[in-house]
Amino acid sequence: MRILVQKFGGTSLSTEQARERVIRHIARERESGYAVVVVVSAMGRKGEPYATDTLLSFIRDNGDSLPPREKDLLLGCGEIISAAALCSLLLSRGIPAAALTGGGAGILTDDQFGTARIRSIQTDRIMRLLGQDKVVIVTGFQGVTAEGDLTTLGRGGSDTSATALGAALRAELVDIYTDVNGILTADPRIVTEAKQLAYVSYTEIGNMARQGAKVIHPRAVEVAQQARIPVRVRSTFSEETGTLVTDAPPAAQAEAVKDRFVTGIAHVSGVTQISVKAIEGRNDMQLQVFQTMAKHHISVDFINVTPSGAVYTVFDQDAEHALALLRASGFAPTAVQGCAKISVIGGGMSGQPGVMARIVEALTEQGITIMQSADSNMTIWVLVQQEDMAKALRALHAKFDLHR
Secondary structure (H helix, E strand, O other): OOEEEEEEOHHHOOOHHHHHHHHHHHHHHHHOOOEEEEEEOOOOOOOOOOOHHHHHHHHHOOOOOOOHHHHHHHHOHHHHHHHHHHHHHHHHOOOOEEEEOOOOOOEEEOOOOOOOOEEEEOOHHHHHHHHOOOEEEEEOOEEEOOOOOEEEOOOOHHHHHHHHHHHHHOOOEEEEEEOOOOOEOOOOOOOOOOOEOOEEOHHHHHHHHHOOOOOOOHHHHHHHHHHOOOEEEEEOOOOOOOEEEOOOOOHHHHHHHHOOOOOEEEEEEEEEEEEEEOOOOOOOHHHHHHHHHHHOOOOOEEEEEEOOEEEEEEEHHHHHHHHHHHHHOOOOOEEEEEEEEEEEEOHHHOOOOOHHHHHHHHHHHOOOOOOEEEEOOOEEEEEEEHHHHHHHHHHHHHHOOOOO
16 A cells, blocks of 8 residues: 655645645545545634634633643644544545544554653554545644543644654655745745755754744654655645655755755744853852753753853743843843844755855855854854844855855
8 A cells, every 4th residue: 555644734724725725635646546644733823713823822811721631632623623624525525534633543642741742653543444445634733642631742743743644654755735835945035036945855954944944843854754754845735746855865866965065044033142151169150050041941042151151042032031040040141132043054064164164254245243153064053133134044045056
């Protein structure tokens, strides 16, 4: 049995026209000989009646006291509505279909409500339904505990559901449908010359997703990479095949990939840079600083530690709390709010001289100050003022010829 997993996001299901496109994609793959498993998100985005953010607002407007277990029970409703609606539409067109919750599809998780992790997937029921020539529709973003409680997998959980099911079912391919034609070299809302990529590696797209590109969730990429299952990121509103995510590019693209130092540029805005100087006579500065952040659940990033101090970033909304905690611990921190972290990502930059020089050159030519930098084997990060972010993204995109 040739199995294909298709995941459709909220915008792919939010209107009658969009749902017609979803049905077309499902029918096409069935005609191509695939047994199709469809993973669905909640319909629409914040403000629309069944969207996850709308359900969260409903909780806040009604006492805001729901425990995590009961909150997951409500949040799972959006995907259940999507699955039922799509199942009804398919059956009305003569396409046999069955809808399953995550738990009904065999997705067993731990009991970390809101951020559950998948422990195992029992595929017997899905395989039985596929053997009956049915399209199996599974609610994304959710599973079930050993006690039978519904759990949700956290933001991007439907992507993770899709790749995890693909791995468990040994699918040939997982298609992630969204409202863009694939993975682009930069955010097209800022860089109008951003170009669609035909191919990226798991590691490259994982880094791009972690650094601000929102087209696919990094947890989903990790699952696909471990199972070695190719993923395509494509548009619901187009017949184009989108971007292929795999470590084995098609032969026609292999030569171009070898010459590609930089694959794409991602960004995260709304961050604050915090600097803490060491106090003479105290050798526990680093320990005290980061234990304090951890204890109060403040996420830290872009960390540089030296004997004389520590520099790191937090999100703007956490900055005042972080600074107050540091002052209460006897430190005199300084902060620069309104910064942006820009990531230059590419598997071809490892061991390649001159990449950092070109980054500095691009930003210096635009009069942009680099406030902080760091690197790994395939990513170089720079911190700039948020007012310089758009200019920096365009300058770097042009410097590495990503528009070609």
